[in-house]
Amino acid sequence: MEKEYLTILLHLTLATLAGGLIGLERTYHGRPAGFRTHTLVCTASSLLMQLTVYQWVLFPGATVETLRVDPTRMAQGIMTGIGFLGAGVILKEGLTVRGLTTAASIWITAAIGILVGAGFYFPAAVGTVLTLGTLSVFRRIEMIMPALYYSRLDIRFRRHEALPEDQLRALISEHGFSVADLSYALKDEGKLYEYSMVIRTGKRDDPRRLAETLAANNQVLEFRITPAGD
Numbered sequence: 001m002e003k004e005y006l007t008i009l010l011h012l013t014l015a016t017l018a019g020g021l022i023g024l025e026r027t028y029h030g031r032p033a034g035f036r037t038h039t040l041v042c043t044a045s046s047l048l049m050q051l052t053v054y055q056w057v058l059f060p061g062a063t064v065e066t067l068r069v070d071p072t073r074m075a076q077g078i079m080t081g082i083g084f085l086g087a088g089v090i091l092k093e094g095l096t097v098r099g100l101t102t103a104a105s106i107w108i109t110a111a112i113g114i115l116v117g118a119g120f121y122f123p124a125a126v127g128t129v130l131t132l133g134t135l136s137v138f139r140r141i142e143m144i145m146p147a148l149y150y151s152r153l154d155i156r157f158r159r160h161e162a163l164p165e166d167q168l169r170a171l172i173s174e175h176g177f178s179v180a181d182l183s184y185a186l187k188d189e190g191k192l193y194e195y196s197m198v199i200r201t202g203k204r205d206d207p208r209r210l211a212e213t214l215a216a217n218n219q220v221l222e223f224r225i226t227p228a229g230d
Helices: 002-028 035-053 071-088 100-118 121-144 165-174 206-215
Strands: 091-093 096-098 149-158 178-187 192-201 220-227
Touching: 002 035, 002 100, 002 121, 035 071, 035 100, 071 100, 100 121, 149 206, 165 178, 165 192, 192 206, 206 220
Parallel strands: none
Antiparallel strands: 091 096, 149 192, 149 220, 178 192
């Protein structure tokens, strides 16, 4: 029995280490579910798998006919529960969705914990390395790859001082953006006129330049540029 205790301790320690490494990357980039969350998810997944792998300890007198070992059933239950936790870190604000990468990292961290808990060290180690590589190395690849950057722009004027739509479109185009899904609204009992739109550009610095221009325009009462990314 002492050997089993050491094996269980090894499983839980490795799961804590793997979850902590992934969580550190998330914490470094300021994500709400970071070091402690990923560590607990991975450790809990490994801990629950011990119940399946070593269930014969709970029923010492059981026989093969009466005790059925099926680790996949426990794994399915764990991944179902992790789905609720992952959904909790996904935030949707208008057309902007954030937290998808963090939710995916929580999901794969649970999978790594299950593998460690079942004693599959090699795939667990490979999964940890690949996850860290995806979260860190792929981030740099995304930054150098040509891509379109989407943002949501909300801009308000006094009702009778609002820029005409064609002038606003021209201003936005001068900064390298194209406009999609433009909508209009009256706010504050009709005193304010608001444009809401999705804008896209091929240059990462264009949102900053547009923000500087809008901030210097006295006709603009309020504006908000929100990146539509994770």
